[in-house]
Each structure stands twice: as C-alpha cells, then as structure tokens.
Amino acid sequence: MSETPALTPRVARLLPWLVAIAFFMQALDATILNTALPSMALSLDENPLRMQAVVISYLLTVALLIPASGWLADRFGTRRVFLVAVLLFSLGSLLCALSSTLGQLVGARVVQGLGGALMLPVGRLVILRAYPRSELVRILSFVTIPGLLGPLTGPTLGGWLVEYASWHWIFLINLPVGALGYLFAMRLMPDLRGAERSRFDGAGFLLFGGAMLLVTVALEGLGELQLPHVRVVLLLVGGLVLLAAYWLRALRIEAPLFPPALFRIRTFSVGLLGNLFARLGSGALPFLTPLLLQVGLGYAPAKAGMTMIPLALSAMLIKPVAKPLLELFGYRRLLVGNTLLLGCLIASVGLVGQDTPYLLLLALLGVLGAVNSLQFTAMNTLTLIDLRDNHASSGNSLLSVVTQLSISMGVACAAALLGGFQGELGIAAGDVLGAFHATYLSVGLMSMLAAAIFFQLGSEDGREAQIRRVDAAEGGMGDPH
Structure with a gap:
C-alpha cells in the first residue's frame, strides 16, 4: 500500500476541479480542431479528407509517452510532473497557432502530445490514489462533466472562429485555460509518489x-x-x-513496464480489451462527424459546430446517472447492452442524407452522445475499480495508452475506409456522401463486436468492489461539487 498524505477537506473538494480543467483543455482542443479541419486544409492546400495526420500525430505521441507517465509521477511527484505537462501543452498550442505549413502544424501537435501524455494520466492517477474506490464512479463522472464543456463549446466556437477570424485562433484559446490550470495546480495538486522507487523499463x-x-x-x-x-x-x-x-x-x-499480474484481475483485463475495441468506433466520431456535416452535407463551419452541440450536451447530462445505472444493472449487463446500442446508433448515422430533417439529425446526435458518454464511464471505472495501490500507477498508465491508441486507430481506420469506399468501390468524387454512409455502417458494426468481450464478465464483477467499500466511504468526504 502506498503512503499518501491525507487530503484536507478543501483540497478534497477542489482537486476534482483541477483535473477537470485538464480534461477541458484537451477536449476543447480536440473538438475545435475537428470542426476546423476543412478550413485548415484549404489554407494549407491539402485534401480535407486527408487531414487525419494532424489528429493522429497528437494521439500517437500521447500513446507512445504515456507508459512513462506513471514512472515519472512516482519518481518526481505528481505535482511537478503535472505542472510541466500543463506548460508543454500550452507551449504546443502556441506553436500550433504560429504554424504556416502542415509539417509545422504536425510538429507542434507533437509538442502538445508531450504535455497531454502526462497531464490527464497523472491527473487521473491522483484521483485513483486520493479517493476510495467506491467513490471512483462519482468522482470520475464529476471531473468529466466540466471537461465536457470542451466538446459543448468547442465545435460552435471553432466554427465561429474559422468562419469569422482564422483557424490559428482555435489554438490560442488554450492559453488562458492553461494559465488558469497552472495556477490551480500550484495551490491544489498534492505531491504523491510511489511507495517504492522502481527502475524504469x-x-x-x-x-x-x-x-x-x-x-x-x-x-x-x-x-x-x-x-x-x-x-x-x-x-x-x-x-x-x-x-x-x-x-x-x-x-x-x-519490474516490467506493465506487470503481467495486472491481467490476472478480470475486471481490468476485460475493461482494457473492451476499451481497445469499443473506442475504435466512438473514437472515430469526432473526426468523421464534422467532415460529414461540412464535406458531405455542405454545412458552413458555424452551422456544423452548432449541430455538434447535442452530442456533447447529452454526454454531460447523462454523467450524474451513470452510477445509479451501474448499481441497478451491473457492469456486465449495462456494457453488453450499451455497446450493442452504441454500434447501432453509429451505423444509423449512415442513413443521414440531404433530405434528413434537421431536428431528427439533432435528436440522433443527442442520443448518440448520451450512450457514448455512458460507455466511457462504465468502461473506465470497470478497468480501474479493482486495482490495488501497488498496481494503480501502471494500470492507470496502460488504460491511458489503450485509450489514446484505440482512438488513433479509430481515426486511421475511418480515414482508410472513407478513402477506400470513395475510390475502390467506384463512388464518384461528387458522391462523397455515399462514402460517408458506408464508413459509418462499417464503423458501427466494428463497435458492436466489442460486446462479446464484455460478455465475459461475471454478473457481480465490479459491483462487488463498489458495494464492499461504499459503507466505509459514506460520510468520509464531502461532495466535490
């Protein structure tokens, strides 16, 4: 068991807000960027359907460096590493705004990735070590609610900035948020370290x-x-x-990078593999949907951004009911059913066309956002809930790696399918909407296959740990709200 200092009531109440700012910075950056990709492609004289390098360069950098995040946090302390991460992310944002070529932009995204590889994993590691496991669903749900303000405001703000200013400004918006996060971290971030100093693998x-x-x-x-x-x-x-x-x-x-003993914990193994394959579909959504709206349906950037609001708003509204739903249905039933539903909803976007009523499109995106958000919360808490303190750092790091890798692979798969359907299946350049339809159908079917992984859970897996510790946690800590 690692030795961690007890949090004061003030820090226990405000620490989730600090981690939420980190979520907000990354979510705002990602959603603004996706909406702006077509305009960025025009400015840089690139094909808008081949701009995924800007997305993947960041995701891959994060995935490559996250394995070192747990060791760095244990070696140098969570406070110092988190502060450096915020600075790197902010510096990368500034370099993105100053970029004038695609190569410069990809390089700047790599710098952003250096910060992102440390910022969220270390923030989640602090939550994992500072709060009891029975509180994990509630705390993680809370820290992602403010983080979901990024997807809520990002598409609209990004569309407005692109249409009335310049795409360079979508990165500058991170700078004041980064400054606020740095000031909060100086005051609130505890300096937690591992109980043992292990050699880096x-x-x-x-x-x-x-x-x-x-x-x-x-x-x-x-x-x-x-x-x-x-x-x-x-x-x-x-x-x-x-x-x-x-x-x-x-x-x-x-002392390997990720101990094989982690995979003897069934909830961790199932949650990790489920994350890998379920996120292939949901990870492609933020990349595909703005392109569908602008390139496929011909929406202006501002309208495309407004259309994305239900996706993020419903994701934020569903978070408070995640814990009651998990307690009612259990992880196995909820994840199997929700994964199948998520795949069907993704595939149904392939039915959207020029004649689809706008309100129906908004309703579809709203339901899709809620189901997708519930999927993330259930998968993440299932993966982490049974980890002991000696496995918390490596298990959390591996979950972060798999998350970023699967999203990166989802974007790459979606881009490959989109290009393949447009070319190899004889879809004409003017009928790019047909390629989008086939891509959404394929991605949806791919997502549904992950239900077979979650079916391997026992009926009481995850739920037992939650119930076992809930009595001890009651009254031990105030609501972080």
Whole structure:
C-alpha cells in the first residue's frame, strides 16, 4: 500500500476541479480542431479528407509517452510532473497557432502530445490514489462533466472562429485555460509518489512504443499515406512481433513496464480489451462527424459546430446517472447492452442524407452522445475499480495508452475506409456522401463486436468492489461539487 498524505477537506473538494480543467483543455482542443479541419486544409492546400495526420500525430505521441507517465509521477511527484505537462501543452498550442505549413502544424501537435501524455494520466492517477474506490464512479463522472464543456463549446466556437477570424485562433484559446490550470495546480495538486522507487523499463518502453508506432503507421498507410498493401502487411507483422517480444520479456523480468499480474484481475483485463475495441468506433466520431456535416452535407463551419452541440450536451447530462445505472444493472449487463446500442446508433448515422430533417439529425446526435458518454464511464471505472495501490500507477498508465491508441486507430481506420469506399468501390468524387454512409455502417458494426468481450464478465464483477467499500466511504468526504 502506498503512503499518501491525507487530503484536507478543501483540497478534497477542489482537486476534482483541477483535473477537470485538464480534461477541458484537451477536449476543447480536440473538438475545435475537428470542426476546423476543412478550413485548415484549404489554407494549407491539402485534401480535407486527408487531414487525419494532424489528429493522429497528437494521439500517437500521447500513446507512445504515456507508459512513462506513471514512472515519472512516482519518481518526481505528481505535482511537478503535472505542472510541466500543463506548460508543454500550452507551449504546443502556441506553436500550433504560429504554424504556416502542415509539417509545422504536425510538429507542434507533437509538442502538445508531450504535455497531454502526462497531464490527464497523472491527473487521473491522483484521483485513483486520493479517493476510495467506491467513490471512483462519482468522482470520475464529476471531473468529466466540466471537461465536457470542451466538446459543448468547442465545435460552435471553432466554427465561429474559422468562419469569422482564422483557424490559428482555435489554438490560442488554450492559453488562458492553461494559465488558469497552472495556477490551480500550484495551490491544489498534492505531491504523491510511489511507495517504492522502481527502475524504469527502458527496453520494454522501446519495444512497446515501437509496436504501437508500426501498427498505427500501417493503418495510416491504408489512408493518407496510401502505402502499397505489401508494406502495410510488413508494418503490421513487425508491430505484432515487437508486441510479442515485449510480452515475453515482461514475463521474465522483475519490474516490467506493465506487470503481467495486472491481467490476472478480470475486471481490468476485460475493461482494457473492451476499451481497445469499443473506442475504435466512438473514437472515430469526432473526426468523421464534422467532415460529414461540412464535406458531405455542405454545412458552413458555424452551422456544423452548432449541430455538434447535442452530442456533447447529452454526454454531460447523462454523467450524474451513470452510477445509479451501474448499481441497478451491473457492469456486465449495462456494457453488453450499451455497446450493442452504441454500434447501432453509429451505423444509423449512415442513413443521414440531404433530405434528413434537421431536428431528427439533432435528436440522433443527442442520443448518440448520451450512450457514448455512458460507455466511457462504465468502461473506465470497470478497468480501474479493482486495482490495488501497488498496481494503480501502471494500470492507470496502460488504460491511458489503450485509450489514446484505440482512438488513433479509430481515426486511421475511418480515414482508410472513407478513402477506400470513395475510390475502390467506384463512388464518384461528387458522391462523397455515399462514402460517408458506408464508413459509418462499417464503423458501427466494428463497435458492436466489442460486446462479446464484455460478455465475459461475471454478473457481480465490479459491483462487488463498489458495494464492499461504499459503507466505509459514506460520510468520509464531502461532495466535490
């Protein structure tokens, strides 16, 4: 058990707000960026359907460096690492705003990724160590509610800035938020460290990171890079070989990057694999939907941004009922049913066309946002709820890696499918809406397959830990609101 200082009532009440600011910074950046991609492509003389490099460069940088976040937090303390992360993210935002070419923009996104790789994982690690597991659903739901203000305001603000100012301003909006987060962190972030000083698994880090890099580039090669299939296959095989080498090494050394003992915890294993495959579909939504609205349906950027509001608003409104629903249905029934429903809703966006009533489109996006949000909350808490303190850092880091990697793979898969349906299936350039329809249908079916993973849960998995600790937590801490 790690030794962590007791939080004062004031810090216990305000700390979730600090982590929520970190969520807000990343969510605002992502949603503003997605809405602005077509205008950015026009400014940089690029194809708007091949702008996923701007998204994937950030996600892949985060996924590659997150494995080091837990070790850095244990070695240097959560406070110092979190402060550096906020500074790096803000610096990357400034460099993005100053970029004049696609190469410069991708490089600046990598700098942003350096900050993002530390900011959210360390923030969630602090929550995991500072609060009892029985409070995990409530606390994580709370910190993502302010974070969902990013998706709520991002598309509208991004569309307005692009239409009436310049896309460069979508990154400058992060600077005042970053300054506020830094000031809050100076006052509130506790300096938590691991109980033991472990040696960093550098070789394992290189093997694991190399595997993720090769797999992602292979998927990207099917889309934007348009690599020959032979090279794509070689990259995929190379990535799988490196992953197998990492796993065999982890089984024989004393302190691997991610201990194999983590996977003896059934809720962690199922939650992690479920996250990987379920997010392939939901992770593609923020990339596909603004493109569908602007390129497929011909919406202006401002209208496209307004249309995205129900997606984020319903996601925020569903958060307070996540815990009661999990207590009522249990993780297994809720995740199996919700995953199937989520896949059906994603596929149904493939029915949207020029004749679809606008109010019906808004209603569809609203329901999709609520179901997607409930999926994230259930999957994340299931993965973390049974972790002991000695596994908290590595388990949290691996969850963050899988989250970013699956979103990156989802964007790459969606882009590859979109390009494939437009070209190989003979869909004409003027009928790009047909390619969007086929892509949404494929992504929805892909998401539904994750239900088979959640079906492997026991009926009481996750729920037992929640109920077992709830009595001890009652009255022990005030509501962070």
